[in-house]
Amino acid sequence: MMILYCAPISPFARKVRMLTRHLGFEGDVEERFVDTAAPDATFFAANPLAKIPTLVTPQGQALFDSAVIAAYLDARAGNPLTPPGEACFAAKAYEALADGVMEAIVLIVYERRWREEAKREPRWVAHQEAKIARGLTRASETVVRPGHQLQIGDFSLAAALGYLDLRFEGTWRATFPDLEGWLTDFAAQVPAFEATRYHASSQRRA
Template sequence: MKLYANPTSPFVRIVRMALIEKGLNEAVDTTFVDAWADDPAFLDANPAGRVPTLVTDDGARLTEALLILSHLDATGTKPAVLAGGPAALSAAGVAIGVFDAAVAVIIGRKSAPDFDTGLVGRKRYRTMQEGLRRLDAAFDGSQGFDLPAIAAITALDYLVFRFPDHDWRGLCPTVAAFRDAHGDRPSVRDTVPRG
């Protein structure tokens, strides 16, 4: 399998964390790309030019993080990342909504330097703040390490990375403590956003 990735994308990170947790990391050739550079090989794999993109051993091109996670659950031998029922998927959805809003701000800034203070930018910040509060209310620190945990850690780390002037950890102390308790876990440690 080949994974087209970017070291800062939270969508890529949830896939990379799942690969490590499921023991599939060594079975995947990860190629880091600049999604804005229009690399021909990457665009051949995904004409939308979005990461993550997974090309399976039989040539199928999976282009969305949750579709890739579903495939990994079907491929891997460890417990399913997407397990846990509606409550777990709901918590994961809140966390994914948080980092989706953050990515929207980063992309919005590319075309409008004042994006953060406009209507859409303010709504995205509200989504990030309220999402972290709700996520924290759903966490009790005893979670397994499945998609809600992976997505929550990813959301918090991404906000701290992209918006360091805000006290994101203060909005979600339970999630922050959970993240800190798992900071040395290879899937967390080896996928921290950099760049």
Template sequence: MMILHSHPASPFVRKVRIAIQMLGLADRVEMRDADVNDPADPLRRHNPLGKVPAFVRENGSALYDSPVILEYLDHLAGGGFIIPREPEARFAALALQALCDGALDASYLLMCEGWYRTPEQRVARWIEKQAGKVERALTTLEAASPALSGMPNVGQIALACLLGYRDFRFDGTWRETHPRLHAWHDAFAAAVPAFAATMPSSG
């Protein structure tokens, strides 16, 4: 049995959980909630960075973070499912994943401002820098939302998780100004049952 060190609020974990369900691997993976703030949590034995997701293979070796895990899951399922084999499609999917992951990183850093700093400690330039990354990413994605046909690829999974995280942590403020992404999100949710099944919870 393989193990996924998880957290219910992590969009990066959500990417992996969606892929596991889409690829029919759910019966081979045990989900284990991790406490990223606990030095004694087993997570740190498998990922020295103490970050989720971390994935433990059947041979005991660990993989991290989400892009690497997704590539392994695709390989495990036979390849060519969520990471296209054809070079142009492959690199387009990987580039889309990188853009969405970057916007997720910036979104998480904005949340950290509120979690770890008092209002007096917050730096406006830093907040504006992270918010700018998110807005530029959403503007780019609004102008060229990826077509949905067949099994979603890693980039499309990452985009859905980005929009879901903006709903979860930022009250869905992106929807009013990004109608094409709004429609894309709803189409993805309708086509991929795993998206609703992996809805984040507080934490």
């Protein structure tokens, strides 16, 4: 049995939670929702950084961050989401791009949550927003490319877009119609997207 330390609203956790389901490991993973602001000793023992997601393998090895966990799960499943040969590096770069978009979104959320309005840095927020826009532009070019096959980066991108819907009311959709159509197709191909949908009642937990 694997143990996944996660939170219901974390986009990085959702990426992994989608992967466990899509790759057929749902029955082999115990999900433990944790509060990273007040983690317990068990979570600290698994990950001294107290960051989610963290996956503990059946052998007791703790894996983090989401990219490492995703690679582990895909390898256990026979690498169906990793292109062979040199193409794997482009796939990893795409995953890193989508993960970077997620990180920028989370940083904006934290800035608004933890800083008083008078102490917020508008230029810093604008810098993160620009990263998101550039990242989504590049991601859009990637997913509409002929012959694009489902891969780990798609799970990162779907988690990022879902998080934008939750935190910023889907304002990205008007700017990136290709991604809106892609997300509809992804949700149809990957039922785990709907199964792990963010719930507004848990917004303070990520």
